Amino acid sequence: MKKTLWKKIGITLMCVVLGVVLIVAGYLSYVLISYNRIEDNQPVQPEGTAAAEFLQPDTEYTAITYNIGFGAYTPDFTFFMDGGTQSWAASKESVIDCIHGDIALLKQYQSDISLIQEVDFDATRSYHVDEATMLREAFPDSASTLAVNYHSPFLFYPLLQPHGASNAGLMTFSKARINSAVRRSLPISESLSKLVDLDRCYFVNRIPVENGKELVVFNAHLSAYGTDGDLQAQQMQKLFGDMQQEYEKGNYVICGGDFNHDFLGNSKELFNAEVPEQYTWAAPFPDHLIPAGFRKITNYQSGVTIPSCRNCDKPYGPDCFTLIVDGFIASDNVESTFMDVIDNQFLFSDHNPVELKFKLLSD
Numbered sequence: 001m002k003k004t005l006w007k008k009i010g011i012t013l014m015c016v017v018l019g020v021v022l023i024v025a026g027y028l029s030y031v032l033i034s035y036n037r038i039e040d041n042q043p044v045q046p047e048g049t050a051a052a053e054f055l056q057p058d059t060e061y062t063a064i065t066y067n068i069g070f071g072a073y074t075p076d077f078t079f080f081m082d083g084g085t086q087s088w089a090a091s092k093e094s095v096i097d098c099i100h101g102d103i104a105l106l107k108q109y110q111s112d113i114s115l116i117q118e119v120d121f122d123a124t125r126s127y128h129v130d131e132a133t134m135l136r137e138a139f140p141d142s143a144s145t146l147a148v149n150y151h152s153p154f155l156f157y158p159l160l161q162p163h164g165a166s167n168a169g170l171m172t173f174s175k176a177r178i179n180s181a182v183r184r185s186l187p188i189s190e191s192l193s194k195l196v197d198l199d200r201c202y203f204v205n206r207i208p209v210e211n212g213k214e215l216v217v218f219n220a221h222l223s224a225y226g227t228d229g230d231l232q233a234q235q236m237q238k239l240f241g242d243m244q245q246e247y248e249k250g251n252y253v254i255c256g257g258d259f260n261h262d263f264l265g266n267s268k269e270l271f272n273a274e275v276p277e278q279y280t281w282a283a284p285f286p287d288h289l290i291p292a293g294f295r296k297i298t299n300y301q302s303g304v305t306i307p308s309c310r311n312c313d314k315p316y317g318p319d320c321f322t323l324i325v326d327g328f329i330a331s332d333n334v335e336s337t338f339m340d341v342i343d344n345q346f347l348f349s350d351h352n353p354v355e356l357k358f359k360l361l362s363d
Contacts, residue, residue: 038148038199040185046178046205048136050143054210055112055176057362060337062355064109065256065326067117067221067309068102069349070126070168071095075316079350080158083278083313087163092127099131101348103138109342109355113207114139114173115219115256119146124164135171142173147183147203149221170203170219170257179206179214184242187234188223202239202257209252209360216246220257224281232261236289243331244291252360253294253331258351260325261285263308264298267324271307279311279321290329297328297336297356306341308352316346328356335359 055061071089078084089095106114119135120126132146150168157163172181186200203219222235239255246253262268265284268275290296300306307322314320330336338357346352 042183044181051141052176061112063113064111065115066353067258067351070120071098073350079312098348116171117221123166143178145181218255224260255329301340
């Protein structure tokens with residue numbers, strides 16, 4: 001009788017183990033089969049009606065780049081991929097409040113061109129709030145474009161609050177007409193880490209100038225997590241190669257975004273008393289890859305006193321690791337008249353916006 005009982009228990013345990021193995025194998029198969037990269041050189045149709053037909057040479061304009069962190073990053077939010085605990089925003093209401101805060105901030109600065117990263121439009125982590133529609137409706141006098149940067153199957157990690165399925169992108173807004181836009185895929189890892197990294201891209205938008213040239217605006221969000229130096233260099237080389245081609249055509253070129261590099265090369269040291277090993281993910285910006293005719297814009301109006309990004313392993317506070325990863329790179333036919341990080345105290349995102357005032361120089 002005892003042998004029969006133990007035999008039944010053994011068979012039951014084997015069935016349970018086999019069932020778990022089949023579920024895990026089935027899930028992994030689903031993730032791998034569902035994964036597909038978005039095609040390169042994907043045209044994107046501009047939406048909305050811009051207030052102006054052209055930009056004017058020798059006229060001052062304002063541009064802002066801002067990673068809004070999918071509406072999750074209130075000052076107390078910590079993110080599991082940064083060493084924190086959360087994978088979703090606190091609530092749907094919190095997401096909506098953060099996006100409304102982002103909108104109010106952008107309206108305050110009245111930018112002519114806005115480059116927005118990490119805009120969710122159908123994602124588990126942001127309770128499926130359509131942030132792209134919220135932004136478009138807030139700026140009816142601007143043309144806008146959306147390039148998908150992250151479209152993942154349901155990721156069942158972390159186990160207690162799975163990150164889920166995500167659709168997110170880069171948005172570009174312009175008060176002058178956008179002639180055309182194209183999404184350019186960046187090189188990413190071919191290992192399994194590609195399943196948790198974004199399907200990275202940069203976004204090329206063409207805005208006409210009255211003198212017959214174009215302002216070609218690059219909206220970029222480069223890789224961070226688990227990316228080796230060679231891959232980061234490949235991403236930069238592809239981005240800079242396209243920028244250089246536009247410059248050689250005689251166009252004006254501005255690239256703004258989240259570069260996921262220490263933009264100054266030493267901002268980690270400037271903002272933090274010490275840099276522990278776990279915070280070395282942001283490598284110095286590879287200045288040597290910037291092509292001739294271009295420069296990083298680093299003439300901060302307030303000096304280097306305001307960080308653009310915080311690490312989210314802990315709530316924001318005086319001991320939080322901060323640095324500058326967001327900014328602008330421009331061709332030498334674009335004059336920078338003002339530039340600074342906007343000190344928003346990370347109220348609605350793990351990033352602060354960066355503001356640029358510029359002029360397109362006439363011949």
